[in-house]
Amino acid sequence: MAGELxxxxxxxxxxxxxxxxxxxxxxxxxxxxxVFRADVPWTSLPPEVALASAPEPFEGAxxxxxxxxPVD
Amino acid sequence: MADLxxxxxxxxxxxxxxxxxxxxEYGAAWRDAAATDDLNAYLWRADGGPSSGDWTGAGESAPPxxxxxxxxxxxxxxxxxSGPLAGVPIAVKDIFTTEGVPTTxxxxxxxxxxxxxxxxxxxxxxxxxxxxxxxxxMDEFAxxxxxxxxxxxxxxxxxDRDRVPGGSSGGSAAVVAGGLAPAALGTDTGGSIRQPASLxxxxxxxxxxxxxSRFGMIAFASSLDQCGPLTRDxxxxxxxxxxxxxKDPLDSTAVGLDGGVRLPTREDLSGLRFGVPKEIGExxxxxxxxxxxEATIARIEDLGGEIAEVALPHxxxxxxxxxxxAPAEASSNLARYDGVRYGQRVxxxxxxxxxxxxxxxxxxxxxxxxxxxxxxxxxSSGYYDAYYxxxxxxxxxxxxxxxxxxxxxxxxxxxxxxSVAFGLGEKTADPLAMYLNDFFTVPMSLAGIPAISIxxxxxxxxxxxxxxxGLPVGFQIAAPAFGEQxxxxxxxxxxxxxxxxxxxxxxxxxKQGGAADV
Numbered sequence: 001m002a003g004e005l006x007x008x009x010x011x012x013x014x015x016x017x018x019x020x021x022x023x024x025x026x027x028x029x030x031x032x033x034x035v036f037r038a039d040v041p042w043t044s045l046p047p048e049v050a051l052a053s054a055p056e057p058f059e060g061a062x063x064x065x066x067x068x069x070p071v072d
Numbered sequence: 073m074a075d076l077x078x079x080x081x082x083x084x085x086x087x088x089x090x091x092x093x094x095x096x097e098y099g100a101a102w103r104d105a106a107a108t109d110d111l112n113a114y115l116w117r118a119d120g121g122p123s124s125g126d127w128t129g130a131g132e133s134a135p136p137x138x139x140x141x142x143x144x145x146x147x148x149x150x151x152x153x154s155g156p157l158a159g160v161p162i163a164v165k166d167i168f169t170t171e172g173v174p175t176t177x178x179x180x181x182x183x184x185x186x187x188x189x190x191x192x193x194x195x196x197x198x199x200x201x202x203x204x205x206x207x208x209x210m211d212e213f214a215x216x217x218x219x220x221x222x223x224x225x226x227x228x229x230x231x232d233r234d235r236v237p238g239g240s241s242g243g244s245a246a247v248v249a250g251g252l253a254p255a256a257l258g259t260d261t262g263g264s265i266r267q268p269a270s271l272x273x274x275x276x277x278x279x280x281x282x283x284x285s286r287f288g289m290i291a292f293a294s295s296l297d298q299c300g301p302l303t304r305d306x307x308x309x310x311x312x313x314x315x316x317x318x319k320d321p322l323d324s325t326a327v328g329l330d331g332g333v334r335l336p337t338r339e340d341l342s343g344l345r346f347g348v349p350k351e352i353g354e355x356x357x358x359x360x361x362x363x364x365x366e367a368t369i370a371r372i373e374d375l376g377g378e379i380a381e382v383a384l385p386h387x388x389x390x391x392x393x394x395x396x397x398a399p400a401e402a403s404s405n406l407a408r409y410d411g412v413r414y415g416q417r418v419x420x421x422x423x424x425x426x427x428x429x430x431x432x433x434x435x436x437x438x439x440x441x442x443x444x445x446x447x448x449x450x451x452s453s454g455y456y457d458a459y460y461x462x463x464x465x466x467x468x469x470x471x472x473x474x475x476x477x478x479x480x481x482x483x484x485x486x487x488x489x490x491s492v493a494f495g496l497g498e499k500t501a502d503p504l505a506m507y508l509n510d511f512f513t514v515p516m517s518l519a520g521i522p523a524i525s526i527x528x529x530x531x532x533x534x535x536x537x538x539x540x541x542g543l544p545v546g547f548q549i550a551a552p553a554f555g556e557q558x559x560x561x562x563x564x565x566x567x568x569x570x571x572x573x574x575x576x577x578x579x580x581x582x583k584q585g586g587a588a589d590v
Contacts, residue, residue: 001438005445007504008395015392015466016458025464026471028295028325029520030282030553035324049188055417062412069423 076101077582081160081255081308082335085201088159095159099203102161106206106252111228111237113246115166116174117206151198156315158201163253165244166207167214168194168299169288173204177290178212178240180223181435182415191288192323193257193299193316200315205253208243212437213406214264214292216240217509220500221439228496229272230581231543235493238268244302245272251582255312256302261293262394263488263513265300266525270488270546273527273572273580275563276302277309278513280553281520282327284313285320293401296394296517304573304582306526306564307335313556329556336557336564342376344562346549347481349384355511358491360531364545365487368528371569372485377562382477382484386469390515393470395507396450396463397518402440403447409435442503471519478552483562486512488525488546492533516550523550524563527572530579541579544572 051057056064076098079087087093103119152158164170167177169187176182194204211221219227219242229237230250237246241258245268248256258265260278269276277300284299291297301312314333320326348369357365369379411417411431419430436444450459477484490511499506516523526549530542547566551559573580 001442001445004503005442005449008442008446008507009449011504011507012392012396012459012463015389015396015462018389018462018466018469020462020465020469023465023468025461026467027464029471029518030280030325030327032282032325032327045188050413052188053185053414055411055415056420064412065420065422065424065427067424069426 077105077251077254079254080305081157081303082311084254085157085160085311098159099161102205102254106163106247109247109252111230111233111246111250111252112225113209113227113243113250113252114163114206115176115209115224115243118161118204152201155199155201156311157197160202160254161205162197162202162312163205163208163244163247163256164194165210165241165256165258167210167259167290168257169290170194170204170207173207175207175290176224177214178210178222178224179435179437179440180416181409181431183223185415187288189288192285192320192326193289196316196318197257197312206247208241208247208256210243211240211264212440213290213402214240214259214261214297215402215439215443217263217267217506218494218499219243219268220496221437223437226496229493231273231579232493232541235495235543236271238271238489238493240264241268241276241302245269245274245276248272248274248302248304249581251584255304255308257299257312258302259289259292259297259299260513260517261296261398262517263510265302266513266523266546266548267489267509269302269525270527270548271493271544273544273576274302274304275306275309275524275526275567276300276546277313277524278516278522279313279317279556280329280522282325283329283522283554283556284316285318285323285326287320287322287326291405293398294405295401296398306524306560306567309524310335310560313560329554331557333556333560336560338561338565339568340376341372341562341565344483345378345380345481346372347380347382347477347484349387349477349484349486350381351384351387352486356490356508357487358531358534360534361487361489361491361545364529364531365547368547368566368570369485372566375565375569380481382481384470384473384477384484384515386466386473387515389466390470390518391507391511393463393466394510394514394518395446396459397467399443399447400450400460401447403444403451406436406440406444411435439503467518470515474515474519474521474550474552482551482558484550486548486550488512488548492531492543492545494533512548521550521553522556522559523548524559526563526567526570528570529572530576542576544576
């Protein structure tokens with residue numbers, strides 16, 4: 001995979017030679033105005049629905065292994 | 073039943089509304105046809121397996137919950153039995169969430185996932201009377217141009233089973249072309265609707281970015297992703313676009329199309345100017361594809377259209393910019409697959425970081441890993457300006473090229489893909505060669521403008537011997553942002569003059585009574 005990535009980066013590198021000094025970068029193509037909604041409560045996922053797809057739900061929460069590596 | 077399956081969506085919906093055919097019989101005929109899938113095009117069907125049922129999305133609310141206040145207010149779109157698509161079954165790419173129905177995005181990491189809500193685009197279809205016929209195979213997280221990156225196996229092209237249907241919406245293209253669905257939904261980030269439509273001889277429309285809500289569409293590259301229809305003809309594309317477009321309280325980037333969408337009726341092209349990028353002259357293009365492209369240009373002139381040369385000097389850098397921007401956005405979007413809230417978890421016994429690593433190592437395929445690494449590299453400090461920043465500036469230049477072109481012409485036209493459908497396995501060893509398939513479709517995605525691919529003719533694959541069967545060649549028409557109505561009118565007129573399905577005769581797979589008879 002390292003060779004493939006190098007090949008792709010070699011192709012991509014062609015844009016580094018373009019003189020784009022002063023060009024504005026585009027992060028979003030459609031001119032957008034901020035959208036506001038009324039500040040009213042909406043329905044939200046009930047906890048049991050939100051947890052239904054979790055690999056390891058536990059007492060209303062998502063259970064994960066300890067962030068700390070086990071100490072030998 | 074064959075005559076029911078010959079109807080376009082617009083024809084069938086009109087006959088159902090007029091009481092000339094029964095919605096139940098029409099739906100049953102399509103479920104029977106879908107059941108004959110031997111292209112590996114469906115990952116889930118409404119009538120197959122224990123999770124099935126005539127899925128209507130009944131009872132869904134988005135997001136589901138208690139109480140009556142929804143983001144839609146009182147007019148929440150709910151599944152209906154009447155509407156412009158009453159009784160029409162539609163295949164949906166497996167990237168759209170569907171409540172209670174398996175949704176994988178073609179990835180092992182989402183195997184078994186049943187979303188708690190339904191994508192807005194799908195909800196709008198069911199609210200207009202349509203039903204989900206099945207979920208279609210795709211390149212994993214929509215990353216690919218051949219459908220060979222699916223964790224659930226490649227899809228075969230109904231024109232030639234040893235060839236790819238294109239990607240990433242390969243399953244959606246194959247079911248429509250193969251007579252397994254009357255129409256399908258796909259998504260297009262750099263060509264993923266248009267290129268498979270081209271390689272399977274059907275119509276594929278990528279609308280303007282923001283025309284249709286992305287809510288419930290599993291994210292790949294959020295500034296580029298847009299959903300759209302794959303259909304047998306342009307009128308059906310217009311019909312589905314008209315149902316799906318619009319603002320959405322759940323996607324603030326969805327702005328809709330002012331004035332909606334009407335079914336196209338135009339039959340000539342007089343007074344319309346079509347720009348051919350002069351760069352096509354030197355582009356790497358199969359001779360057969362070039363011949364069909366030039367013949368199509370001649371047909372435009374026959375219909376009264378005017379041909380002009382335009383320049384897109386930065387389009388050649390589109391692939392480079394795209395393969396920085398899209399992986400960069402993907403590397404951020406795919407961070408959510410961590411084995412905690414949904415999907416597969418691998419290695420839960422060690423510490424948290426080990427669990428993340430093992431889940432992703434086993435859950436993601438090679439192309440997804442490749443793009444996550446490219447994206448994180450392009451965004452890393454020290455390389456950000458050289459790659460991501462520079463790519464965003466190229467994007468500005470490409471959009472500027474189109475702006476300049478559209479001051480002279482109404483449309484820009486190109487071949488959709490540089491070749492006809494290639495063989496399974498032919499390009500999998502060289503990711504860069506695969507990426508170059510998107511050469512003609514990526515610039516429109518970067519500019520956010522609408523583009524449609526219509527089937528224009530047949531060409532033998534390059535290197536094939538005399539007498540080799542022809543494969544479909546797509547013709548791409550691009551228009552300024554929010555110019556969908558004019559684009560559809562022109563595409564409809566050209567489609568009528570080209571008469572692709574009639575000219576291709578019995579070679580068209582969907583005329584062969586479903587894939588099983590082949």
